[in-house]
Amino acid sequence: MALQYRTKGFIYKKRDRGEADRIFTVFTYDFGKIDIWARSIRKIDSKLKSGIDIFYLSEIEFVQGKKKTLTDAVLIHKFSDIIINPEKSAVACKIAKVLEAFIHGQEHDHEIFALIIETFKKLNTYNLPATSYNLIFIYFLWNFFAILGYTPELSNCAHCHGKLNEKELYFSNKDGGVVCKDCHATNTLDSRISAQGGPASGWRGNDTAVDSDVIKILRIILANKWETLLKLKINLSTQKELNNISKNYYLYLLSSYSFKK
Ligand SMILES: [Zn+2]
Incomplete structure (x- = not known):
């Protein structure tokens, strides 16, 4: 017997398949991201079509076979x-x-x-x-x-953990946050050494002044x-x-x- 599931989900992608089918990508409360197959939903008399569409929050029911097939859809909120x-x-x-x-x-x-x-x-x-x-x-x-x-570090320097001078800040993707002037200067120097084929440096990629x-x-x-x-x-x-x-x-x-x- 095929297993049936019911959950709520937010629909953020859809694409048409065949004559009248449609696949929806849904971020569901219980299962995270799922792709769900809605058979014949593009037909005029489809009972499912009013319950599910792009950017809907819906309660959905599906059967898990080889694919997940939509069996019911009830609109919770339409944006x-x-x-x-x-x-x-x-x-x-x-x-x-x-x-x-x-x-x-x-x-x-x-x-x-x-x-x-x-x-x-x-x-x-x-x-x-x-x-x-x-x-x-x-x-x-x-x-x-x-x-x-990946919460960025914005209170202290993401590299040396020292205090930040609000007047001179840089953002480093690699360090995942804001770095201080000194760490930025060291990084810039490392980048130059690295460019000249010098010894392996600790260059962390370009910082952006912010x-x-x-x-x-x-x-x-x-x-x-x-x-x-x-x-x-x-x-x-x-x-x-x-x-x-x-x-x-x-x-x-x-x-x-x-x-x-
Ligand atoms: Zn620092």
Whole structure:
């Protein structure tokens, strides 16, 4: 007898198969990421179609055979505003890409589940200036890194653990956080020795000079102080720097992240 399961899940990817089938990628509460096969769901009279779609939070039931086949889907929450607002949609797609890149094995993680739902609720509810939606993405990204075990060190130097001078800060992907002026100088020197074919150095990759405002924002994000974050007036250059640091750390983690399965 085939085993049947019921759980809630957030749908973040879909693709069509055959004449009327569709595969959904769902981050479920009980099983983590699963791909689920929805037979004939694109037919007009499909009973399942109202219960499951991209960016839905749904209660799903499936049968585990060779594949997981959807047998029931009940909508719990539809993030309607995200679907109709292009800026919100763009952020939602970026979040979906991050999930796609980092989540591979089928393993439940209630913290990730909660973060996804919390982020989508924010994205759906808040009406912000168009450029501010990206801040929701950044908020999601760093908290997601933290859950994966990559909380950046932002209080002391990530390399020597010494005190930081807020006026002169650098971000090091390899050290996973902010490094002080002295550690940055040693690293730069090591990079030169290494480039000249010198003895094996401890070069940790390039550091990026970073404004203290960017680090302050990251501290607020990682402390989950959403309301404080919303009240900040963030100028364009700080926004750019924040995006840049986030993107670099994302790419670094992606290249070095050891997938569980
Ligand atoms: Zn240091």
